[in-house]
Every structure is written in C-alpha cells, then in structure tokens.
Amino acid sequence: MKIENRRDEIIKSAAILFKERGYSAVTMRDLAKAMGIKAASLYNHIQSKQEILASIIIKLAEKFTTGMDTIVNSNKNAIEKLERIIELHIDVTLSNADGLASLNNDWMHLEEKNLQYFEKMRVDYEEKFRSIVREGVAKKEINSYNIEIMVFSMLSTLRTLYLWYPKKDEIDAEILKRDMISVLLKGIIPNKH
Amino acid sequence: MKIENRRDEIIKSAAILFKERGYSAVTMRDLAKAMGIKAASLYNHIQSKQEILASIIIKLAEKFTTGMDTIVNSNKNAIEKLERIIELHIDVTLSNADGLASLNNDWMHLEEKNLQYFEKMRVDYEEKFRSIVREGVAKKEINSYNIEIMVFSMLSTLRTLYLWYPKKDEIDAEILKRDMISVLLKGIIPNKH
DNA sequence: CTGCTAAACTAACGATTGTTAGTTTTATAT
C-alpha cells in the first residue's frame, strides 16, 4: 500500500497548513505547492478536500474517545483519573500537534455525517469528564466549586496545549506532565490545614 | 453620524457569523443575508471585508492592552494582579463574546499593518502576564513551577471563556469570578501546612 | 411639493475555488 504513504504525507502537510491559516483559507493549490506538485495531482491520492479534514479530525477524536474510555473503566479515584486525562492530552498533543488545530477550530466544516459523529464524541467526552469531577466532589476528593467552571478550566488548557507547547521544546515532557498536574489539580483539591 | 449605527450592526452581525464559521468561510453574501440586504449594499457602510475583521479584533485587543496596563501600574501584589486579570477577561468576555472568537481564531487573516499591530499587542500582553508571575515566584507568593506552564494554563482558560460561558448563563458573573479565581490560582499558591 | 442624501438595489467584473478529463512521465517487475 505505497499509496497510503503519499496520502499520509498529503494529510500531514494539510494539517500544518490548516493549523496556520484554517481549513477554509487553505486552497488545494496551496496544499499542492507545499507538496511540490500540481493541485490536480492530489486527486490521485485523495478524493476531496473534505476527506482530508475528516481524516485529520476523526482519527484524533477517536484517540481521545478510546483514551477516555480506558480511564473511565480503570479502578482509580477521581484525582488519579484526572491525572490520566492530563497525560492523555499531553501524549496526543506531542504525537499530532498540527492536527489538533483542525480538531479545535475547523470541526464545524465537517460534512453532515462526520459532523454528527464528531459532535457526539465530543459531547460524550465532556460528559465523562464531568462525571469524574462530580464523583470526586461527592467523595470529597475535590472542592465543591461550580462543576462547569472546573471542567472547562481544565479542558480549555488541555485543548489549547497544541498552541504553545511546540514553541517551548525546552520543556521536558515529564516536567510538563508533573507541573501541569500540579497547576491544574491543586486548585481544586482541598487544602490541608 | 447615523452611518455608525448601521455600520455597528454589520460588525456585530459579522462577529456572530465569524464565530460560527470563521472569517474565511463567511462570504459577504452570507453577511448581507443575515442583515436582510444584498451584498453590494454593505459597501455603503464599510469599505471591505478586511475592515470588518480589523474593527472587531483591534478594538478588543486594545481593551486588553489598556486593562493590563492599569493592572501593571497598580500597587498590588502578584496574586492580586492575577485576580484583576481574571476579572478583566471575564468582563471583556461578557461584553463581547462573539468578537473574541475572531480575536482568538482569525487574527492571522489581518492584513500586514494591523497584523503587526495586533501581534505586538499580544506579545506585550503575554510578557506582562509573565512578568507578574515571575515577580510572584521571586517573592514566594507563587510556587516555582515552570513559568510558561503557569502562564499558559491560566491564559488558555481565560482566552477560551467565550466558548462556553454563553451556554451556561445560569452561572452568575460574581460566582464565575470567585470560583475562577479559586480554580486558577489555588493551584499555584503554596499550601499552608 | 421639491430637492437632497442615505441606503437600498441590479448587474456585472476579474480572480479564484474545488474538481474532472485526458495525457504524459516515471518507476518497477518480468
């Protein structure tokens, strides 16, 4: 399947351009130029511009979904689960920072079917996140601040990791995980007096 | 200047569409339809699509810049300054949630001159934010985690407030401020044993 | 009622969009 290699190169290249300018502002001629070929040649490998976007976003969304399911089904307390979620986001960000830009900013340009599929995954993901926090509050592992504020505070940071982490490659991945866990979680864990 | 009223309506309408689909995916005909007029009629009030984008973004960026300057020049310690920054973001979000989408996602579509102006404001804003955190660490008001991680963790949450706050209008603005300050800051403030 | 101006309209422009059709080049296996 050598065809898959070239296809992957196109998708990788597209993800970079989509990150810089957004899906709608990137033309097939832009993408072709970045690959060193003509726009028409792209169609030997992909079926449409839309297919490229879907391939980028759906693959990543499924990674988050399966990652979250593993965490939900583990025998951990709420705080440990949140630590695993932080690690999940850092790992996915390190493996595909470019694609995450599309997932965050261009998901609304997915066509009907993939859009519905994506939106369901996103809603489910957020609800599982919310449930973990609720469970933690119920068991007094977590302060009883407004649930939405806690969830979206953490989620906002994790979702935009891709924006700034690549710039700061002096930060080791393990330090990132450790400090991120402290910064994101200590604010919601009850103080010991 | 009645012309300004209609112009403001167009910009307000554009901000909503830009938030939903992004600058590049919104056509002048889309915007006109939302206003109940024809595309050509828009040009009686604005000079170009680009001007609309610049008007949305620059105005907000300047609000953040002047807000930050006031905080920097105040006689407060680092934690109090961070609290003021959180309030600044919440206030701006409440007053113009739609425009913040453009500021966050479509700034790269600004033309040369406004792009440079915006980027300078953004870099300066981040540097002032960073300085406050650094000052707090030096005076032991703040834990010495990695500075970048603390800054961007807070900034990511504050910058994406516009995405979810409008959906949760059951949250009172004062509760939002209080809980947001707790969630964002307790994680970086040293524990008392 | 008349004249003026703001703000809408119709029609069209040149450029660019995603994509298709048909052809040529390149590389590999026999």
Added chain:
DNA sequence: ATATAAAACTAACAATCGTTAGTTTAGCAG
C-alpha cells in the same frame, strides 16, 4: 527491452468570491 501501473502533468469546467458602477427607492428638510 517491454509491459504495467502509479503518479505526475496540462487544460479547463462551473460555481463562487470580494468588489465596483450605475440606478432606484425612501425619508427628511426647506
């Protein structure tokens, strides 16, 4: 050396883009 298939090419399409020119309508001042 020849056949085959992958992957590039040229050329062009119909649709849509931001914008302009010129015209008509609506509301208000005298």
